[in-house]
Amino acid sequence: MFEKILIANRGEIALRVIRAAKEMGVQTVAVHSTADSDAMHVRMADEAICIGPPSSNKSYLSIPAIISACEVTGAQAIHPGYGFLSENSKFVQIIEDHDLKFIGPTAQHIQIMGDKITAKETMRELGVPCVPGSPGEVDTLELANQIAEEIGYPIIIKATAGGGGRGMKVAASKSEMSDAFTTARSEANSNFGNPAVYLEKYLGTPRHIEIQVFGDGAGNAVYLGERDCSLQRRHQKVFEEAPGPTIDAGIRQNIGKVCAEAVASINYAGAGTIEFLYENGEFYFIEMNTRLQVEHPITEAIYGVDLVKEQIRVAAGLPMQLTQEKLKVNGHAIEVRINAEKLPNFSPCPGKITQFHAPGGLGVRLDSAIYDGYVIPPYYDSLIAKLIVHAEDRPAALSRLKRALGELIVDGVDTTIPLFNSLLSEEDIIKGNYNIHWLESWLGKS
Ligand code: ADP
Numbered sequence: 001m002f003e004k005i006l007i008a009n010r011g012e013i014a015l016r017v018i019r020a021a022k023e024m025g026v027q028t029v030a031v032h033s034t035a036d037s038d039a040m041h042v043r044m045a046d047e048a049i050c051i052g053p054p055s056s057n058k059s060y061l062s063i064p065a066i067i068s069a070c071e072v073t074g075a076q077a078i079h080p081g082y083g084f085l086s087e088n089s090k091f092v093q094i095i096e097d098h099d100l101k102f103i104g105p106t107a108q109h110i111q112i113m114g115d116k117i118t119a120k121e122t123m124r125e126l127g128v129p130c131v132p133g134s135p136g137e138v139d140t141l142e143l144a145n146q147i148a149e150e151i152g153y154p155i156i157i158k159a160t161a162g163g164g165g166r167g168m169k170v171a172a173s174k175s176e177m178s179d180a181f182t183t184a185r186s187e188a189n190s191n192f193g194n195p196a197v198y199l200e201k202y203l204g205t206p207r208h209i210e211i212q213v214f215g216d217g218a219g220n221a222v223y224l225g226e227r228d229c230s231l232q233r234r235h236q237k238v239f240e241e242a243p244g245p246t247i248d249a250g251i252r253q254n255i256g257k258v259c260a261e262a263v264a265s266i267n268y269a270g271a272g273t274i275e276f277l278y279e280n281g282e283f284y285f286i287e288m289n290t291r292l293q294v295e296h297p298i299t300e301a302i303y304g305v306d307l308v309k310e311q312i313r314v315a316a317g318l319p320m321q322l323t324q325e326k327l328k329v330n331g332h333a334i335e336v337r338i339n340a341e342k343l344p345n346f347s348p349c350p351g352k353i354t355q356f357h358a359p360g361g362l363g364v365r366l367d368s369a370i371y372d373g374y375v376i377p378p379y380y381d382s383l384i385a386k387l388i389v390h391a392e393d394r395p396a397a398l399s400r401l402k403r404a405l406g407e408l409i410v411d412g413v414d415t416t417i418p419l420f421n422s423l424l425s426e427e428d429i430i431k432g433n434y435n436i437h438w439l440e441s442w443l444g445k446s
Pocket residue numbers: 131156162163164165166168200201202203204208232235275277286287436
């Protein structure tokens with residue numbers, strides 16, 4: 001086992017990793033920007049190193065600063081959290097070149113899955129069902145029109161280097177293709193430095209269902225069921241639940257096996273998520289995330305596992321403790337993402353938290369790095385807390401969520417808490433009757 005690891009992240013996820021490491025007897029090193037000197041992850045880690053100014057480009061995304069912090073402190077491994085450098089294959093390569101260990105998959109696996117076209121090709125070859133679409137990049141309007149005719153409208157044009165829900169354009173019919181295609185390419189170029197786009201059939205009313213997988217890097221892998229993350233705004237998830245309200249044990253087992261076998265066959269190491277759109281009983285692969293997801297706690301709740309400890313163990317070369325036979329779904333879990341944002345426009349709302357009270361009780365988990373008097377800096381994303389509830393079934397989990405939200409106090413800044421209070425009285429939410437467009441359409445009406 002490692003003696004000391006460095007966490008190349010901030011906020012709640014840095015705390016999440018520090019907590020796991022502490023319980024394993026592993027020393028922790030936090031890194032932080034000058035804007036985060038008073039942050040909770042800095043206080044909770046055994047050591048902390050300032051790696052640069054507020055701008056993440058010069059701090060949390062600075063590979064030389066992070067590698068130096070490892071060398072100065074003697075940390076043997078780096079946990080990247082999510083976001084920032086977590087899916088940067090160059091970072092992983094540099095870590096390996098410095099004889100350090102990356103807590104996650106290999107640079108090669110990150111690279112394959114980071115490019116959406118290669119990811120899709122790889123998954124198709126591994127037997128994972130994909131959305132019908134162009135075989136690869138589409139670089140001319142002529143080809144785009146031709147492929148769109150074959151697949152049928154509506155069509156979605158996606159940037160190969162895209163991410164975070166950006167870089168997608170929909171063409172409802174041929175007349176919209178020219179505009180959509182040209183805009184998609186130019187936006188892909190300006191946002192991701194790569195104009196390459198590809199085409200997919202646009203699915204009308206799918207749910208977003210993702211499968212959690214975990215591999216040991218030596219040809220063994222397990223699946224830990226699904227999460228339904230269909231409630232999204234601007235392709236950003238806001239409410240996630242596990243199990244999915246429309247997924248039964250048989251469906252779970254079938255798709256889970258396909259995913260676990262796919263990652264096992266490429267010797268994938270660590271946690272990964274295979275994301276699908278799910279419509280009319282069919283799964284369509286959209287992308288794989290080669291890291292821990294924001295919403296991993298709902299999976300931890302229903303399977304009773306600690307995914308971060310498992311990541312650390314596997315990275316240290318110890319055998320994976322998860323076995324498919326032992327992984328059994330227990331109850332229902334829901335996560336809501338509490339952002340410092342002002343409704344109804346969800347505009348970021350940094351500032352000082354004047355009062356904070358965390359909910360508690362059976363089946364309640366709050367992953368957050370805020371505290372009374374904490375000043376949320378304006379430089380980073382607006383997630384300030386994840387409230388996770390776990391109960392024996394879905395109705396009980398919804399009641400528990402309502403109860404816990406009632407206890408949670410965050411004063412001084414606007415937050416998305418009122419959104420969840422309203423959602424919990426919606427019939428469709430109570431029945432689990434929603435798809436990826438439900439939230440935006442509801443927000444448009446309310
Ligand atoms: P990103 O990496 O930017 O998150 P994804 O490929 O995962 O991109 O897609 C993000 C979201 O965009 C999906 O959750 C879904 O809401 C929507 N989307 C992507 N592909 C399609 C498609 N073929 N049809 C309908 N919606 C899609």
